[in-house]
Amino acid sequence: MIKVGIMGGTFDPIHYGHLLAAETARETCGLDEVWFIPSFIPPLKDNEPGAEGHERLEMVYRAIDFQPYFRALDIELERGGTSYTIDTAEALVEHHPERSFSFIIGSDRINDLPGWHRVAELAELVSFIGVERPGAPIEKSKLPAALSDRLQIAEMPLIGLSSTDIRKRRAEGKSIRFMVPEKVYSFIQRNGLYES
């Protein structure tokens, strides 16, 4: 089986926290590939994305350029509607029988895992790799056994970056220069994204 990590998210915009999470999970868990899948409408978030789907996808492509083991997929953008992870997992498993899938999830979202749509079915199809974010320690023991048994932790240096903070900094005219890869930075600048 080819081992694939799935990095789902809004990527509004993609930043170094996402990239380091993907790379750490790849190395720690011996993944062959990591696929980045931008969501169309993320479940459990109350704000609309700040950039269009095609812009968020373009920023992902620019961020992962030249990494042969990173890929970007537009399946959630193409599907439209609320981007439930279970729908993506079902499509991936059906279309790629020669691959196994592990979803890479930041600790803020892991603690919400029991509330995810059809999570019991999701845990039967895929496994999970948890990465820690500052201020959100992973509470594996608080998860039901059906989920914690499927969760492996990848230790990464804590990165206090969030897309929300990056959008806010842009709206305030502050620098985001070294928070995102250079090609993402130039795309944001050129298209005037996240300006107030």
Ligand code: ATP
């Ligand atoms: P927003 O601030 O808009 O909610 P975000 O920065 O949390 O966005 P998402 O695109 O929602 O980014 O995140 C996608 C995935 O990456 C989630 O599993 C999230 O927990 C994880 N992630 C985001 N930022 C980091 C970070 N700094 N360190 C580790 N994981 C992260």
